[in-house]
Structures are given as structure tokens and as C-alpha cells.
Amino acid sequence: MHLFSPDRVNSLRWRLLAAICAVVLLIWLLTGWFSYTKAQHEAEELMDGSLAQTARLLLAITHDNEDDLAELVARLETVRGAEDNIYEPPLEFQIGLGDGSVVARSPDAPELPILGVADYNDIIRHDQAWRVLNAVSDDGRYRVQVAQSIGLRDQAALEVAVQTVLPLVLIVPVLILFIYLSIKRALRPLDLLAREVSTRSPDNLAALPGKRIPTEARPLVNAINRLFQRVDRTLDNERRFTADAAHELRTPLAALKVQTQVARLGGDSPVREHALQQIEAGVDRASRLVEQLLRLARLDPLSSPPSNLPVDLGRLVGETIASARAAQPQATQEIRQVVPETPSIVRGDADLLQIALRNLIDNALRYSPPDCRICIEIRQDGGAFVLDVRDDGPGVAPAILARLGERFFRGQPGSSEGNGLGLAIVARIAELHGARLQLENRPDGGFSVSLNGLHPAG
Amino acid sequence: MRILLAEDDALLGDGIRAGLMLAAYAVDWVRDGQMALHALADHSYDACILDLGLPGKDGLTVLAELRRRGDRTPVLVLTARDTREDKIAGLDHGADDYLTKPFDLGELQARMRALLRRAGGNAQPLLEHRGVSLDPASKRVSFNGQEVPLSGREYALLQALLSPPGHIRSRSQLEESLYSWGDETGSNTVEVYIHHLRKKFGADFIKTVRGLGYQLADEA
Secondary structure (H helix, E strand, O other): OOOOOOOHEEEEEEEEHHHHHHHHHHHHHHHHHHHHHHHHHHHHHHHHHHHHHHHHHHHHHHHHHEEEEEEEHHHHOOOOOOOOOOOOOEEEEEEOOOOOOEEEOOOOOOOOOOOOOEEEEEEEEEEEEEEEEEEOOOOEEEEEEEEEHHHHHHHHHHHHHHHHHHHHHHHHHHHHHHHHHHHHHHHHHHHHHHHHHOOOOOOOOOOOOOOOOOOHHHHHHHHHHHHHHHHHHHHHHHHHHHHHHHHHHHHHHHHHHHHHHHHHOOOOOOOHHHHHHHHHHHHHHHHHHHHHHHHHHHHHOOOOOOOOEEHHHHHHHHHHHHHHHOOOOOOOEEEEEOOOOOOOOEOHHHHHHHHHHHHHHHHHHHHOOOOOOEEEEEEEEEEEEEEEEOOOOOOHHHHHHHHOOOOOOOOOOOOOOOOOHHHHHHHHHHOOOOOOOEEOOOOOOOOOEEEEEEEEEO | OOEEEOOOHHHHHHHHHHHHHOOOOOOEEEEOOHHHHHHHOOOOOOEEEEEEEOOOOHHHHHHHHHHOOOOOOEEEEEOOOOOHHHHHHHHOOOOOEEEEEOOOOOHHHHHHHHHHHOOOOOOOOOOOOOEEEEEEEOOEEEEEOOOOOHHHHHHHHHHHHHHOOOOOEEEHHHHHOHHHOOOOOOOEEEEEEEHHHHHHHHOOOOEEEEEOOOEEOOOO
């Protein structure tokens, strides 16, 4: 893997490692540089100190041996320092009198006048750089000049500085290794989490274990768990839908087949006559089912009503009640209309709205007790229209209420009439009109189904 | 043979009941799971046809509850779900057989016969005793090789006594295997049909066990 491949650039571990290493290296470089220059500076001061001490020693010795200067010089010439020790450079000096005349000098000493100010000077003579110190005895009778080769001094200072910084250099790889291991260890729970998720079978949608998850990763894990829950619910609904659809589609076919065979076996008896009647009813029911399925299939791809014209809700209610009554003449419930005095004109598709209303009235007639009163009301609610179909029956059990409107769910299974698609169709029509299907048990008893939020025309 | 049919669909339930009654079974029909459990607790059935898509308590729950309380009534499960998982779940919950909708009435009847045969501890398709041979598939009865015509009730009574032969059946047990709920029953109808059978297969074919009921005579 390339050092800056996208995988690494996006890896938390590599980003952390890179950032921490960059900062550590920067601080380390600054520290090293500071130590280096500081060590160099201190080494120079030390050497300057030894230069000054040497100068004062020479002055003292000269003063004490003024009678025997020639012998002193001969002896001093033997003090040459060690060749291979850079901390002990050769001593170069000139000794003179107060008037500046030189009386003695080491063989390699630079030929400089010794009458300068008593202080340090850096001087270049014959291509060689020297650090020079002039000194005068207290009584002014003698002068001394000591010199060190700047090249040698620098070498010594460098050596000191390098020796100071060297441990720092050795620490760096250890430090980086330690950082790497710490990060790896800190991110281990994430690796475990990834393994837990990647080794799961697709149908295992149980929540991820919450323990040992780092605080920073917890929002992510919680989000994943919530997603799992949603997916699980969706899958559940899918499975339920498939099972319900299979039941609703296959049961009528099974009934037709069995009744047909009964009719054939039944000879001329009333059994045969009954079976034939049942077959007819079964075909009617299967036709209704196919009709409803086709209707839903046609509604599903739409995103708006096929026509969007003004529709008079009041007239629609009157017509639909009449046609529903005609289709179920045996229904005994009383139907009442509550309609505003001014016409209630909404925007939408008259045919679809009629289908929705008809389904609601059919349901009310089919599933409310025979002595019920059904009320169909149009009212205005904040500019939009509400179409409400309600009864004063016993209402619907909460468990059933929650699932009404699901495709193929039947509140009263077994009745040969419904197929569990009516309310789904109403809900879809409501949706197309920007309205909402609302199902509720009314607080004062009875069941209410309403289309809320039908847009007024104009 | 008395069978409980648990099916919520009005048309299908009606058809299966009619089909089974044509095959001379007594059929009780319930339309939800709770009713099925009550019926199975209150009566003794030779078999049960159970739809899995029942309202109230679904078929699998009914089946599990039934087996939990130790009821070994043979159960044939009807379902619209045809995935392998569904079939396995049905059988694992204690079903004895499985039929997917839509199905053939003839196959349903054949499976019922096989189920009843196995439940009676009998691998042979024919029920035979003292020269009387009953073929549940063709519903034909012969005596010493001669075919004997029987009415539906006579046939049902003979079948009840034959599965298995040797068991003593009380009058009410025999009555239960003859009549569905709601059938008109006379006070001495069982005696009437016993009398008919004795006339056809010999007076000593069916013994009266005083105070207990009826029993087929031992093999000669």
C-alpha cells in the first residue's frame, strides 16, 4: 500500500499517527536545534574561560621569572597540547613588554602586534582564523597574547553539541513506535466492531453490543442500531405483505377449485347447486380482487391526480351514497349527510375521489352493526376540506386499527366480501391529492375515517 | 370419522366441508384459532384440517398450543405460504401433513385417509376384519369378496368400529363420528345403524358390551 493511498489518508489511525509524529518531530527538531546551538555557545565560553586563565597564568609566570625569561620561553615551548584531543588545542602565545616589543613567542603563534586592547578578538592572519586575547599585567610592565585556532575551537564546540543532541536522535524511533502502538490499541474497539458487523449474516439485525464501544464511536453505533431497527421493520412488513398477498390471492383460487370439484362430485343433489352458487360468488370476489389490484397498480406510479379540476364534494357525497345503497340493498344502517351551506369545491380527480368515498361508505355499511347510524360530513379546517365518514358503532380494536390501511390486511378476516385493499386504495388516493387518511376511534364512541387536507379550488 | 375444519375463508371452508361430507366424514367447521382450540378441547376428533392464516390465533399458535397440552389429533395444515421455511415451521410445530393452496380436493381426501390410517396404527390402505373389507379410497365395502352397498351413515359407523378393530366404542363416541354440529340426531339412531350392519355382516359381527358400548367380534 502506498504511503498516501486513499485508504491511508482516510484512516483515522494513519491520520492520528501522521499528525502526532509531525508535531513530535517539529518539537524535537526545535529542541535539538536549541540544544545544539546552546551547547556550542557554552563550549565556546568554556574555551574563552580557559584562554583567559592561560593568559593570566602566563602573566604571573612571566612576572615571577623576569630575570630568566629565555629559560621560561624554552620551557613554555614544550607545552604544545595533545594532537589527537580536540579539547586540548595547542597553546599559542606571545609575551612582550609594556611598550609592545615581543620578547618570547610559541613557534606557531600568529604574528600579531600585542599592543591591542585587553579583550577577545577574532582575527584572520595568513588564511587562518584565530581567537585572540590580549592581557596586560597589573603594573603594565608585561603584555601577553594567547590565541586559539578558531577551526579547532569550532570542532570542539561541534563535538560537544553533537554529544548533547545524540540521545535525542536515538529517542525518536522509540517515541514513534510507542505512539503507533498506543493509537493501534486505542482504536482496537473499532476493529472489533468492524469485524462484528462484517461477519454478520444478512438476516441478523440485532443491535450491536454497546459495551466496550468508545464514547466517540457511540453515536455511530447508535445510528447503525437505529438503521438496523428500521430495516428490520421494513423487512417484517415485506414478509407480512408477501404472506398476506399469498393468502389473499391463493385462498379464492383454492375455494374455486374445491367448490368446482364438489360440484362435479355432488351429482344432481342440492350439494351441487350450492357449490355452483359458491363458485359464482367466488368468481365475483376474485374479480373484485383483480379490479382492486389493477386500480392500485394504476395508482402506484402516479405522482399527482390524473385530472386536477374543481370537484363539488357535496354533490359527490350525494351521488356516492345513492350508488353504495343500490349496491348493498340489504344494508340497514341509516346514512346522514352533514354538508356546509356554501358549496365545497376542492381540486382533484372526481373519479378517484368518488372511488375513495365509495370504499369508505362500503366499509361503513359492511362492517358497522346493522342498527348503526353512519354520518358523512364535509367540513372546513384551516382552509382545507375534511371528508369524514363515521359511525356510532363499537369502534375498532387498537391492534387492528394500527394495521388498517396495510395492503391485504383485513380487519374482519373470513368475510367473503373484503380483500384488504379498499383502505389502501383510499390512502393512495388521499396521498395523490395531498391529503391524509386518518382512522380513529372517536372519543364519544364509534369509528371515524377521514380524508384531511383536501385543497379547495381557486 | 369426525373432522374439525379450521378455515376463516367462507367460500373455501364451505367447499372443503362439502367435499369431506361427500366422503362421508362428519365435519365441524370453525373460523378462528380460539374456536378451533375450544372445539379440540371439548370434542374428540379423528383429524383436524388447520388453515395457518387464521384470525385471532394463527394456525401455528393453535398447533403449538394443541401439542403442548398433549393432544395428538392428526393435523393437516393448509396454507397459502409455500416457502420451505414455512413448511418446516408447520411440520416442526407438530403438523402431520401439509397442503398448499390452491389444492386438489381429491388430494386432500387422499391425504386425510393416509393421515387417519397412520393414526389408527394401520399401514394397510384397506381396513379388514372377519371377511369384511373397507376401502377408504373408493368407499367400497365387501364381505367375503362380495361387494356390499352401504349408506353413508352405515359406512361411517363401520369405519369407526374398524379403526382399529377390537376397541370398545361408546354410543356417544359413535354418534360423534356420525354427525356434524347441527345435524339432526335421533335418540336411537346408532342402534338403528348397528342393526343394519348386523343384518349385512351377521348378527355376531358386532358385539354389545353392556354398559360400555359396541365392539367388533374377535377374528374367527
